[in-house]
Amino acid sequence: xxxxSSLGSKHGxxxxxxxxxxxxxxIYAIVCQIPPGRVATYGQVAAIEGNITARIVGYALASLxxxxxxxxxxxxxxxxxxxxxxxxxxxxxxxxxxxxxEGVVFDARGRLDFDICGWDGxxxxxxxxxxxxxxxxxx
Numbered sequence: 001x002x003x004x005s006s007l008g009s010k011h012g013x014x015x016x017x018x019x020x021x022x023x024x025x026x027i028y029a030i031v032c033q034i035p036p037g038r039v040a041t042y043g044q045v046a047a048i049e050g051n052i053t054a055r056i057v058g059y060a061l062a063s064l065x066x067x068x069x070x071x072x073x074x075x076x077x078x079x080x081x082x083x084x085x086x087x088x089x090x091x092x093x094x095x096x097x098x099x100x101x102e103g104v105v106f107d108a109r110g111r112l113d114f115d116i117c118g119w120d121g122x123x124x125x126x127x128x129x130x131x132x133x134x135x136x137x138x139x
Contacts, residue, residue, distance in 0.1 A: 023049070023051070023052060023056065023060070024060040024063065026049050026130075026132075027045060027049060027052070027056075027057055027060040027061070028060070028064075028068070028071045029130065030045050030048050030049060030122070030132065031045060031061070031071055031072060031073065031075065031076060032070065032071060032072065033121075033122040033126065034072060034075040034076070034119050035119070036072075036075075036102040036103070037102045037103040037104060037117060038075065038117055038118065038119040039075050039076065039077050039099070039104065039112065039114075039117055039118060039119060040075060040076055040077075040118075040119045040121075041054070041076070041077060041078060041079045042054035042055075042057040042058050042076055042077075042078060042079070042084075043057075043079055044119070044121070045057045045076060047133060048121060048122070048127070048132050048133055048134075049132060049133075050132060050133040054079075057076065058084070061073045061076060062086065062087065073095075074094075074095045074098040074099055075099070075102075075119075077095075077112070080111065081111040081112045081113070081114060082110055082111050082112075083095045083096055083099075083110070096110075099112075103117075104117050105117075121134060
């Protein structure tokens with residue numbers, strides 16, 4: 001999905017869906033707006049969507065399969081600036097490697113600086129076109 005993509009379905013509807021699949025597609029569309037070298041928190045993505053919790057964002061990203069490689073899941077981290085362990089462990093080395101390949105720098109404690117690589121959210125036109133909400137960084 002490119003930066004100008006909207007949340008509309010393949011049939012052109014932008015109506016919000018309460019079904020998990022519809023919510024997950026909205027989450028994926030928001031995450032696709034995060035540019036390389038920038039990160040958002042689970043809570044920030046949830047606030048932009050406006051109708052979910054950070055935990056649901058985590059569930060949506062955890063459910064991605066290899067067929068959805070266009071969704072840059074690695075760009076969503078926890079509010080402490082750290083990579084969250086996956087259920088069952090693992091995955092953090094891969095996420096860190098992907099972020100570092102985009103220029104994200106971690107400190108000795110494995111944290112990043114939101115002032116350097118935090119995402120400010122989608123532009124206002126995208127938010128309005130997709131019935132989303134403004135959310136400051138680190139929600």
